[in-house]
Amino acid sequence: MSTTGTSSFVVVANRLPVDRVVTADGRTTWRRSPGGLVTALAPVMRAYDGAWVGWTGTPDDAPDRFSTDDMDLVAVPLSAEDVAMYYEGFSNATLWPLYHDVIVSPEYHREWWDAYRKVNQRFAEAAAEVADEDAVVFIQDYQLQLVPQLLRRMRPDLKIGFFLHIPFPPTELFAQLPWRRQILEGLLGADLVGFQRTGAAGNFESLADHFTSATLAGDRLITEDGREVLARAFPISIEVEEVARLADDPEVKARAATIREEVGSPKYILLGVDRLDYTKGIGHRLKAFGELLRDGVITPEEAVLLQVATPSRERVEAYQTLRDEVELQVGRLNGDFGRIGTPAVHYLHSSYERAELVALLLAADVMVVTPLRDGMNLVAKEYVSARSDLRGALVLSEFAGAADELGDGAFLVNPHDIDGLKRTMMAAMRIEDAEAEQRMKLLRDHVISHDITRWARDFLTALRAI
Numbered sequence: 001m002s003t004t005g006t007s008s009f010v011v012v013a014n015r016l017p018v019d020r021v022v023t024a025d026g027r028t029t030w031r032r033s034p035g036g037l038v039t040a041l042a043p044v045m046r047a048y049d050g051a052w053v054g055w056t057g058t059p060d061d062a063p064d065r066f067s068t069d070d071m072d073l074v075a076v077p078l079s080a081e082d083v084a085m086y087y088e089g090f091s092n093a094t095l096w097p098l099y100h101d102v103i104v105s106p107e108y109h110r111e112w113w114d115a116y117r118k119v120n121q122r123f124a125e126a127a128a129e130v131a132d133e134d135a136v137v138f139i140q141d142y143q144l145q146l147v148p149q150l151l152r153r154m155r156p157d158l159k160i161g162f163f164l165h166i167p168f169p170p171t172e173l174f175a176q177l178p179w180r181r182q183i184l185e186g187l188l189g190a191d192l193v194g195f196q197r198t199g200a201a202g203n204f205e206s207l208a209d210h211f212t213s214a215t216l217a218g219d220r221l222i223t224e225d226g227r228e229v230l231a232r233a234f235p236i237s238i239e240v241e242e243v244a245r246l247a248d249d250p251e252v253k254a255r256a257a258t259i260r261e262e263v264g265s266p267k268y269i270l271l272g273v274d275r276l277d278y279t280k281g282i283g284h285r286l287k288a289f290g291e292l293l294r295d296g297v298i299t300p301e302e303a304v305l306l307q308v309a310t311p312s313r314e315r316v317e318a319y320q321t322l323r324d325e326v327e328l329q330v331g332r333l334n335g336d337f338g339r340i341g342t343p344a345v346h347y348l349h350s351s352y353e354r355a356e357l358v359a360l361l362l363a364a365d366v367m368v369v370t371p372l373r374d375g376m377n378l379v380a381k382e383y384v385s386a387r388s389d390l391r392g393a394l395v396l397s398e399f400a401g402a403a404d405e406l407g408d409g410a411f412l413v414n415p416h417d418i419d420g421l422k423r424t425m426m427a428a429m430r431i432e433d434a435e436a437e438q439r440m441k442l443l444r445d446h447v448i449s450h451d452i453t454r455w456a457r458d459f460l461t462a463l464r465a466i
Contacts, residue, residue, distance in 0.1 A: 007051035007072060008132045011041055012123055012147060013140040014087070016054035016073050020061070030068045041140075041456075046070045053126045059083055065130075076126050078119065085115035088316055091143045094177075097318075099142060099166050100279045100373045102173060104318050113179055117146060120186070124150035133157055136463065139190070141165045146182070149189030161463040162190040165236065166375040167401075168200035174207055184208045188223055192463045194234040196375040196401035201231040230466055234459045235405055238378050240451040243385040246358040255355070256362035259306075264342050268303040268429045271364035273357065273379050274371075276309040276349065278322050281370040281397060281415040286329045286345065288421040293337040293344055297422075300337055300344040303429060305368075308348045308360065323349070361386040366428045368395045369402070370415040376401040380410070384447045390437040393428035395421075405450065409443035 017038040018030040032038060045052060051072040056063070062077035078086070089112035098106040124147045127137055139147050139162045148162050174180055184207055187193050195201045209216040213224040221229040246252050263269060270289065274280040289305045292298050309326060313319045330347040337344040352360070361367070367383040377400040384394065384406070396403055396410040403412055413424040431439075 007130050008135045009048040009050035010127055010131045010135055010137045011050060012053045012127045012144060014055060014143040016056055017052055018068055020056060032069055051130050074126055074130050076123055082115060082119055085112050086119040090116040092313055092316055095142045098173060098177060099169050103278050103372055108178055120144055120146035121150055123147050127151055128154040131158055146186035149186045152189040159463060160190045161192045162187060163194040167373055168195055168203050170203050171207055181211050184212050188214055188229050191466045193231045194459055196235055197404055198233040201233050204231050234455060235401060236376050237450050237452045237455050238381045240385045240448055243358060243382050246355055247362060247386040247388060252355050252359050255359035259359060259363040263304050263306060263346055266302055266304050268365045269363055270305045270366045270368050271360060272368050273308045275312040276323055277312055279371055279373050281372045282326055283329060284415045285368055285370050288418050288425060290333045292422055300339060300342050304346060306346045310351050358386050366393050366395060370397045371400050372415060374400040381447050384443040387440055390440045393431050393436055395424055395428050405446055406443055409439040
């Protein structure tokens with residue numbers, strides 16, 4: 001394929017980093033989207049003046065190439081059928097549960113796989129068109145695992161990196177996938193395959209060595225044509241300065257104080273901020289908190305749980321069921337333990353602007369991050385970045401990728417162990433000020449020195465060195 005693009009650095013992701021906004025007079029504008037991936041890559045795109053290839057988020061919507069927020073944006077069209085089969089189907093009802101320890105059973109449908117292949121081909125073609133000769137192309141996440149190989153066939157001149165934001169499963173789980181070889185070969189089209197944790201990189205190496213023609217030689221995979229592929233861990237992070245700036249804003253600080261008043265000015269506010277997803281352990285968290293109330297260890301006047309559950313994949317049946325279960329659980333807790341004007345759990349099924357999120361982080365005495373499996377969990381790092389006062393405590397699941405980095409300062413816990421989770425939550429609430437400051441300083445030193453800029457620099461440096 002001939003080179004027609006104008007970008008020396010190209011990001012390829014399922015979604016563009018913007019949302020369409022229609023103004024009152026009917027004009028269309030675009031604003032930056034929320035979410036971990038956008039937060040991670042927006043500063044990188046600004047630094048490299050790159051192009052971003054992705055879907056707008058609306059079926060059959062593919063505007064011509066445009067620029068906003070210092071980025072060139074290239075839209076890939078998806079039909080309603082593509083969304084149902086490639087995105088909601090294969091990506092989120094097959095791969096997502098499989099890669100998250102089969103918490104919910106994956107579904108395997110051949111028509112979903114066919115849609116996944118076709119859409120990945122479309123993304124690869126768009127990237128091939130926009131990339132300059134010898135450009136660096138950075139492909140993102142589980143929705144596009146075939147793109148590296150497809151793109152390499154069209155544009156062997158490119159330097160191709162791929163990063164998986166979610167966990168990568170071990171052999172006994174991944175082997176269930178009927179298209180396991182094709183997925184592995186798709187990833188082997190990259191020069192560098194990045195993961196959140198070292199164990200995930202090891203899983204990929206073992207699986208590729210076993211199920212494909214590639215052979216593992218030292219720390220590299222050698223493909224059939226003699227090309228080397230490196231798999232390594234690159235724990236993703238956040239734009240620390242953005243969170244810190246908001247945390248220092250007087251209006252945000254005032255909002256944090258107001259939040260404390262609005263929930264009854266308890267001694268302790270425990271905060272959970274998650275997408276409403278079965279991987280996040282929201283039910284385990286609610287169960288542990290409810291048992292603390294039932295046991296009389298705490299009272300609603302002393303401690304409240306503020307749970308933000310951002311809407312997610314609301315057309316997928318498993319997520320509809322999860323919402324019903326969580327809301328039933330919240331209702332029962334408030335019915336059993338709440339008082340007039342003093343609910344035990346403040347449950348918010350909504351999305352929030354960044355300033356409001358940081359205000360919530362400042363208001364929280366204990367941040368409770370208890371996923372059953374998570375690639376990283378950036379909210380844990382955002383909480384640490386917001387706490388320049390060195391107050392607060394972080395309860396963190398050992399099954400989140402962040403546990404590898406934040407274990408020295410966080411209260412690590414196995415969320416499946418409800419008794420252990422109860423003890424850990426209590427320890428975080430009752431921590432002495434001196435210990436809290438010491439722990440938070442350890443956490444902040446790491447997060448500040450390992451921010452998103454360093455993540456991008458480390459990955460791109462390793463990619464260009466191959």
